[in-house]
Amino acid sequence: MFSKACEYGIRASVFIAEQSLLDRKVSLKDVAEAIESPAAYTSKILQRLSKSNIINSDKGPTGGFSMDKSELEKVKLSSIVYAIDGDNIYNGCGLGLKKCNADKPCPVHNQFKVIRDELKKMLETTSVKTLAIDFEKGLTFLRR
Amino acid sequence: MFSKACEYGIRASVFIAEQSLLDRKVSLKDVAEAIESPAAYTSKILQRLSKSNIINSDKGPTGGFSMDKSELEKVKLSSIVYAIDGDNIYNGCGLGLKKCNADKPCPVHNQFKVIRDELKKMLETTSVKTLAIDFEKGLTFLRR
DNA sequence: TAAATAGTGGACAAAATTATCCAATATAAA
DNA sequence: TTTATATTGGATAATTTTGTCCACTATTTA
Secondary structure (H helix, E strand, O other), X not given: OOOHHHHHHHHHHHXXXXXXXXXXXXXXXXXXXXXXXXXXXXXXXXXHHHHOOOOEEEOOOOOEEEOOHHHHHHOEHHHHXXXXXXXXXXXXXXXXXXXXXXXXXXXXXXXHHHHHHHHHHXXXXXXXXXXXXXXXXOOOOOOO | OOOHHHHHHHHHHHHHHHHHHOOOOEOHHHHHHHHXXXXXXXXXXXXXXXXXXXXXXXXXXXXXXXXXXXXXXXXXXHXXXXXXXXXXXXXXXXXXXXOOOOOOOOOOHHHHHHHHHHHHHHHHHOEHHHHHHHHHOOOOOOOO
């Protein structure tokens, strides 16, 4: 479905969001431990999220990663997925054809369109904030 | 969504099915040209489909790949996907957690479950035969 | 201003996926 | 039975994705 990088990206975002709700900045190490991911690789992913203005990163002592509490509910899963995996999930053909649309559809174009549209809607309506709140309550998990 | 191998596998199956409806066996070369895929790689994929009893393969002159017309509507997309990509699509966690279920769910477990179940249902109800018939009619395309 | 800390960016390495090549095998037809 | 044809299977290569390492920059604190 998503690349491993994107999976780490979503998990990291949920963790950073949750900690931000508690007014805590987190270090790369914190993130990697919380989501059980390779630290150096996670660093690259956080860089992308930072450049896409999804998370903040501050250097130096007392630095770390964070998200603005006030903007947290505006951040949807779709932004994270787009920042890391681009738009292949939405626009790419399910059978890998370069040109595939209603005019010249692949054999499963219509069947896939239904699924994709649902996936898209889900990603666009699910905010990181609600995921962070459930995680904070101990209802969901980011490792194992 | 699927691996490239799986995409080729589905496209190849639709082509082979369509040709089988016309009582024609097709060679590896035919398949590769019809679906615009690397022949040698496609060969490996057809081997898997053959071992999973989804397609027939006959060696020697007049040999080639084919599908039994009588069993064609029993072959669903789900069999092909399973033969090539396994069951990660259904059972794997959307965020890559090794253990993720209703008891210990990842943050997007429930949201993904809805999508997955729809995808699963779609794959399990879509037969290669109907896809082949639409392709035969010129309604759908396997290349470009 | 010096030292310690934390993220950045570039080069590099490992693993997985995708793709190629070719000798071997099976089979139909001459 | 020989020849031509078509798939098979194993080795190998290229590419992409995933993951690591390390010197550098920015920033806070003493």
